[in-house]
Amino acid sequence: MIIRKPADLRYSQVTPKQVYLSRRRLLSSVAGAVAGAGAVAGIGGLVNPSTAVLASMKLNAVKSKYTVDEKLTPIEAVTHYNNFYEFGTSKEQPAELSKKFDTSGWTVSVEGAVAKPRKFDLDQLLKLAPLEERIYRMRCVEAWSMVVPWIGFSLSEVLKQVEPTSKGKYVAFQSYYDAKQMPQGRYGGIPFPYVEGLRIDEAMHPLTLLCSGLYGESLPNQNGAPVRIVLPWKYGFKSIKSIVKIRVVEKQPPTTWNLANAAEYGFYSNVNPEVDHPRWSQSKERRIGEFLKRNTLMFNGYGDQVASLYTGMDLRKNY
Amino acid sequence: MPAQKSLSDRIISGKAAWFVVFIGCVIPFISLVWRAYRDQLGPNPIEYVTHATGTWTLRFVLITLLITPARKLLSQPKLIRFRRMLGLYAFFYGSLHLMTYVWFDKFFDTADIAKDIVKRPFITVGFLGFVLMVPLAITSTAGWIRRLGGKQWQLLHRLIYITAIAGVVHYLWLVKSDIRLPAMYGAITAVLLSYRIWMWLRGAAAKRPVPVAVGR
Numbered sequence: 171m172i173i174r175k176p177a178d179l180r181y182s183q184v185t186p187k188q189v190y191l192s193r194r195r196l197l198s199s200v201a202g203a204v205a206g207a208g209a210v211a212g213i214g215g216l217v218n219p220s221t222a223v224l225a226s227m228k229l230n231a232v233k234s235k236y237t238v239d240e241k242l243t244p245i246e247a248v249t250h251y252n253n254f255y256e257f258g259t260s261k262e263q264p265a266e267l268s269k270k271f272d273t274s275g276w277t278v279s280v281e282g283a284v285a286k287p288r289k290f291d292l293d294q295l296l297k298l299a300p301l302e303e304r305i306y307r308m309r310c311v312e313a314w315s316m317v318v319p320w321i322g323f324s325l326s327e328v329l330k331q332v333e334p335t336s337k338g339k340y341v342a343f344q345s346y347y348d349a350k351q352m353p354q355g356r357y358g359g360i361p362f363p364y365v366e367g368l369r370i371d372e373a374m375h376p377l378t379l380l381c382s383g384l385y386g387e388s389l390p391n392q393n394g395a396p397v398r399i400v401l402p403w404k405y406g407f408k409s410i411k412s413i414v415k416i417r418v419v420e421k422q423p424p425t426t427w428n429l430a431n432a433a434e435y436g437f438y439s440n441v442n443p444e445v446d447h448p449r450w451s452q453s454k455e456r457r458i459g460e461f462l463k464r465n466t467l468m469f470n471g472y473g474d475q476v477a478s479l480y481t482g483m484d485l486r487k488n489y
Numbered sequence: 490m491p492a493q494k495s496l497s498d499r500i501i502s503g504k505a506a507w508f509v510v511f512i513g514c515v516i517p518f519i520s521l522v523w524r525a526y527r528d529q530l531g532p533n534p535i536e537y538v539t540h541a542t543g544t545w546t547l548r549f550v551l552i553t554l555l556i557t558p559a560r561k562l563l564s565q566p567k568l569i570r571f572r573r574m575l576g577l578y579a580f581f582y583g584s585l586h587l588m589t590y591v592w593f594d595k596f597f598d599t600a601d602i603a604k605d606i607v608k609r610p611f612i613t614v615g616f617l618g619f620v621l622m623v624p625l626a627i628t629s630t631a632g633w634i635r636r637l638g639g640k641q642w643q644l645l646h647r648l649i650y651i652t653a654i655a656g657v658v659h660y661l662w663l664v665k666s667d668i669r670l671p672a673m674y675g676a677i678t679a680v681l682l683s684y685r686i687w688m689w690l691r692g693a694a695a696k697r698p699v700p701v702a703v704g705r
Binding site: 259 | 531532533535536593594596601605609610611662663665666667668669
């Protein structure tokens with residue numbers, strides 16, 4: 171039996187996750203028993219335990235023109251190989267330690283140099299534009315990469331709503347941080363709450379994604395639930411997770427990894443095979459699931475779309 | 490309690506103990522092979538193997554360095570019989586670690602490897618730590634101890650102190666911001682090396698001529 175939820179379901183009406191998960195667990199154990207009896211072969215895949223753990227809400231998304239035609243990284247890797255230092259610095263910890271992360275009653279405040287500042291709840295925010303599925307390359311500064319089917323729409327849809335003023339030159343983002351819910355955060359070695367920033371033209375670029383889901387469902391906690399930014403031409407750490415504040419500002423805002431280590435992480439952090447990280451080369455990357463390394467592409471292969479944002483800039487200096 | 494002591498003595502000297510330690514040390518390797526075979530190395534298997542072999546190298550270097558203080562502090566001089574084996578296991582895991590890098594990270598691109606060693610301090614220091622283990626592994630046999638003479642041999646094998654420090658620094662310079670684990674290994678290394686310094690100072694003090702008592 172497949173339970174279909176209507177597309178316009180409100181986040182507040184969604185079955186609480188714990189209840190949902192326990193139902194799924196029941197289903198998978200039943201499925202296990204059935205499969206064990208050798209009756210149905212397909213059911214095991216339908217309620218595969220690894221997808222059950224993250225499933226919370228199906229999202230209906232339309233196809234997008236901002237998509238690459240490359241083999242997707244398996245969902246198991248996308249959801250169990252994460253950098254989310256608020257939930258621990260190892261790759262496995264976020265999936266484990268964010269299970270109880272409470273994202274109910276989430277709001278995102280959009281403020282600063284704007285004509286119409288506004289605090290959105292999640293339902294309002296995600297109704298500003300139709301959700302699209304966008305398959306993006308993701309290149310981590312640690313020289314590995316993935317291909318992820320994200321769900322969301324261009325951040326510009328949000329910014330247009332609040333009408334940035336002429337003083338709005340940059341956009342600053344802030345993640346949620348609660349030491350009680352994120353006790354591992356104090357060992358991260360970087361300051362929290364996590365902050366990131368873009369130039370306003372970067373923020374208005376159609377590729378800049380306000381993201382609320384992946385693989386057809388709402389974002390798992392470890393991937394930055396309930397809403398995050400995704401910037402496919404920049405190193406992964408620029409794609410800030412679990413955002414609560416978007417502030418349009420006049421001056422270049424501080425960014426977390428730059429605060430932690432300015433010599434290694436710049437404001438722009440565009441993917442660039444010619445500018446090495448001081449401690450390792452950025453010329454190649456390991457695509458998760460592949461054995462041989464790939465050559466890293468300028469702007470992660472998005473040069474056609476974004477290179478014009480940086481015309482005349484010394485990218486070695488503005489790393 | 491001499492009876493008890495002779496029992497622990499007998500256990501340590503026995504064939505069974507040697508066998509248990511030998512098998513124990515190879516378990517991390519077998520576990521890696523098993524996980525690889527079962528496809529349980531996670532989404533980034535090469536990173537997993539690199540980190541696991543690196544960590545075990547450092548652990549075995551430190552366990553080897555633990556033997557001398559353990560002999561003295563537990564009054565179990567016979568523990569010395571495990572030291573060579575533990576040291577060779579450190580070299581074994583170090584070789585696997587280096588091979589993972591050379592093969593699966595660099596695919597034998599020697600020019601690129603050379604560039605890395607020169608340009609990347611954490612690789613420079615890690616490579617140094619490994620290279621210093623090579624003469625120790627070669628001269629670990631009884632024949633070489635005889636050829637070099639005990640004193641020379643002992644002097645040479647103090648290179649392990651540098652390997653331990655290099656290993657910790659290699660780890661510390663690798664991590665991005667969370668330094669807890671390298672800091673822990675650093676603290677253990679500091680304790681183990683401080684013990685040597687302390688013993689050396691005590692030895693130096695004992696060798697000083699005793700002042701002649703006057704006015705008796």
